[in-house]
Every structure is written in structure tokens, then in C-alpha cells.
Amino acid sequence: MNPPSPAPSGPSAAPSGPSAAPSGSLSERSEPKRVERAKRVETAPNTRTVAAVDLGATSGRVMIGRIGSDTLELELVSRFPNGPVEREDGLHWDFGALYEHILDGLAEAVRREPTIESIGIDSWAVDYGLLRDDELLAEPFHYRDERTEHGVGKVHESVPFAELYAHNGLQFLPFNTLYQYRIDARMADADTALLIPDLIAFLLTGARVAERTNASTTGLLRVRSGEWDLELAETLGIPTDVLPSLVDPGATIGMLRPELAARIGKDLPVIAVGSHDTASAVAAAPLASPNAAYISCGTWGLVGVELTEPVLTDAARDANFTHELGVDGRFRFLHNVTGLWLLSETVRAWEAEDGAPIDLPTLLDAASAVTGDIALFDANDPSLSAPGEIPARIAALLRTNGSVVPDGRPVFARVIVESIAAAFAAAVQTAADLSGREIDSIHLVGGGSLNRLLCQATADRTGLPVLAGPVEATALGNVLVQARALGAAPATLEELRELVVRTHAPVRYDPR
Secondary structure: OOOOOOOOOOOEOOOOOOOOOOOOHHHHOOOOOOOOOOOOOOOOOOOEEEEEEEEOOOEEEEEEEEEEOOEEEEEEEEEEEOOEEEEOOEEEEOHHHHHHHHHHHHHHHHHHOOOOOOEEEEEOOOOEEEEEOOEEOOOOEOOOOOOHHHHHHHHHHHOOHHHHHHHHOOOOOOOOHHHHHHOOHHHHHOOEEEEHHHHHHHHHHOOOEEEHHHHOOOOOEOOOOOOEOHHHHHHOOOOHHHOOEEEOOOOEEEEOOHHHHHHHOOOOEEEOOOOEHHHHHHHOOOOOOOOEEEEEEOOEEEEEEEEOOOOOOHHHHHOOOEEEEOHHHOEEEEEEEEOOHHHHHHHHHHHHHHOOOOOHHHHHHHHHOOOOOOOOOOOOOHHHOOOOOHHHHHHHHHHHOOOOOOOOHHHHHHHHHHHHHHHHHHHHHHHHHHHOOOOOEEEEEOHHHHOHHHHHHHHHHHOOOEEEOOOOHHHHHHHHHHHHHOOOOOOOHHHHHHHHHHHOOOEEEOOO
16 A cells, blocks of 8 residues: 655646635635744643644645643644646646645644644545555546536436435535546546545555545435435446445544554554534534524635534525535535635735735725725626636626726725625525524634624624634534544533633624
């Protein structure tokens, strides 16, 4: 069994659109930069430590998590770039480089904190690697590669979307894994298909498993049972023998392979967490009541409520609401809304025009001071789904709506933020209508919680209080599930969230 070979050289591409991960460079720039601790932190008595690998579509991190009865802390160990690369056959992830960054980060984490007891991995959803005889057949494709378009038609020829939704309860996204599987010619040569966190866990331990929260994004899990839908896979021509055994968050996947334990500096178990990053983020969202909504906000905004039973109605399907699995068998009943990527791409275009960086906090302060009527556009319009020329595309939408295109950057930024908030408000209302919940508050977690303008606009447009934070909800959820598996954290999800509230008090924004 060998780690991935160095990837072939090729030009790096800019991030190709919204990612399934809440982390991203823009949200990190939304407020003055926080000071990261670069030196080893002394661990308090009765505090346990774990390592969290948290991978987004623009960057990845390795962090040390410390947890005790009234302690929940993160220390950033390493941050590294991640993104698509263009190869001869399409858009891929530079997986070889990503894996090496992870190993280096884990080694540094153990060097700083020798008491680390385990490793947990979360990442964006839907993408995968194919194995045969313990070898990775090729670099994983990027979910924005054009090939995914062909898979949609092939799947729906066999199983219309209405029937598919009854099976898996997933919203339609053209890059969902089953569409990718359907047109991946390499499937015939593979003996195992592993989503990105499971693939990394395999390389670390040699164990082939599928963590259930992320597996639910493939479209091949039965929504009610949470088990592989082998009948559906066979109907679609997807070989069922490539689907590994399912495990739940908290299960021990395996111990580090000896050569990696030597490189990292300690023999450690890899523990399954909510390996879909949104599952980890929602696990750490300190939901104040069953009637609280959440928004995991970064590149995407994942807007929804947490349920214990699915809502498999025609209305839910028509509204494109999904049932992704969460920690402890909860359903993340949510809708994907285009998030801060619109602002990020706009700022990127302006920086290219100026030939100089833009100070985002200063821009957002100026945007907050804008008065008068604010024009809106549909943040989910399909014309905004691809990178490049986003300011021009937004301007075209505004003209189509009969609105005046702002001629100043602060006003333009305000239009973007208010349009995102309006999309959030619509999704919150739809979640309430479909689930029968009377929403009483919104917990906005992830990098977007640093954006004060967005938080206030979301409160204003929903008429509900917005509780912002924690920023690092994904990594915290990763740490909490590991710690619970080690017997170092409370048993219930509600108790874990109480610890989050005690240690990471949210910032409240009341509607004006």
C-alpha cells in the first residue's frame, strides 16, 4: 500500500465556484486578522487533546483541540492551500500535495503537543478517489469538472428525479456523487470508492470504510435507513462492490500504519467524526432550541433546521431541500444558498483591475454606512455559478430587474451582502414552512459569522435574532466527536453544544 504519487505538473486554476466547505479565504479577511498561537500551549490539568484535520475547497488546516469540563480550545498548527488544478482530462484536486500537507501538519501537531490522543478528518462532500489493490487509480476529480453534466442525464434516464428523491431525500445538485459515479469510466477498474476524508483515513490506516454523514451526500444511501441503497446502485449501473462498510461518527477507523506513526511521531487512532464538514459544523452549532435554524456560512451558505425524521414531501422536493445525515442520526434538512463566494469573486475581480489588494474590513465598513434603498438580485441565479466576471454578471441581473447598477464599490458590496441575506431569509422561511417549525432564532456559524454586515442584514431580513459564532464550528465539531469517543466529553449532542456555549459565547444581532 503506497501513498499517492506526486501529481503531474499542471497550471493551477482559481477556485471554481462555491464549495461544500464553509472555510475560505474571504471569510478569514472579513475582520482584522486574529493572532494565531505559534508556540505550544501548556495544557491545563484534566484537559485532553486531539488533532483535527479540516479541509475546505480553498484551504486546509491541521489544528490541536483541547477539551475539558469547561475547556474547548483550538490551536492552529498549519494552514495550506487547496484548490483545483487543470489536467489534460479535466479539473482535479492536487491530492498528492494535499496529503503531504496533512502529514506534515500532523507531525508538527504531535511535536507541539505530545499528549494528542487521536486524529479526526473532515472535508467538503461528494468528491472521491478510486482504489484498486490499495493503489489510487488517479487524482480525484473536482466536483466542478464539466463531466458531471453528462451524469445527470444518464441517471435521470433510469430514475426520474422524483423517484430518486424518494430514495435518498437529496436536493438536486449536478455534482452529487452518484452523477459522477455514473459516468466515471474508471469505476470498472476499481475495487473501492472512497470519499475524500475516507480516502485520507485509508492512506493513514489501511482501513476502507465510509463515514455515514458524508456517505449521505453520495445519493446512494436510503434516506430512512441510512444504509447503502444497493438496488438503486444496480439500477444506475454503479457496481455495488465498490461501496465500503459504513461507520458512524465516533467509531475508531484504525491505527496509523507503522511507517506513518514513525513519521508523525506517535501511534494514534483515526476516529470517524462528522466527516462532511457541514455535519461537524452543525454538531458544534449551539442551537438554543429545537426551533432554531442554522446557517453554516462561508463559500456556501447551508441554511436549514435539524430534524429527527425526514420530510419527504413533494413540496420539500420542489423547494430542493435536502436530508443529509448529521451526528447522532439527525437530519440536516437544508438548502444550499450561494454564500460569500459572490463577494470573494467580486473582490478578486476588483483586485485584478487595480493590481493591488483590497482591505476587506475597510470595504465592509464603508458598505455598512451606505443609506437609502438597496437593490437586490437573486444570489442563486444560475448565471452566477461559474467563476470570472462576477461583477459584470451581477450588474446584468440588476439591469434585468430594472434596478440601477451601483457605481461605487461600497454600494456594490452592500448590494451583494444584502442579496445573500435575502436568500438566507427566504431559505429560513421555506425551512420553517416545510418542517412545521416556528423558527425563533438563527445560529450563523463558520467564517461568515465574522461578517458583521451580513449577520445584521440576515437578522433584519428574517426578523429574527442571529447568534453569530463560533467561527471555527467545523473544527470544533470534529474535536467534540473525537473527545466523546475517547470518553473525554459529554455523551449527548445537547450537552456538547452546552460546552460550546460556555466556551464560545455567540454574538447576538437583533433585527432592527
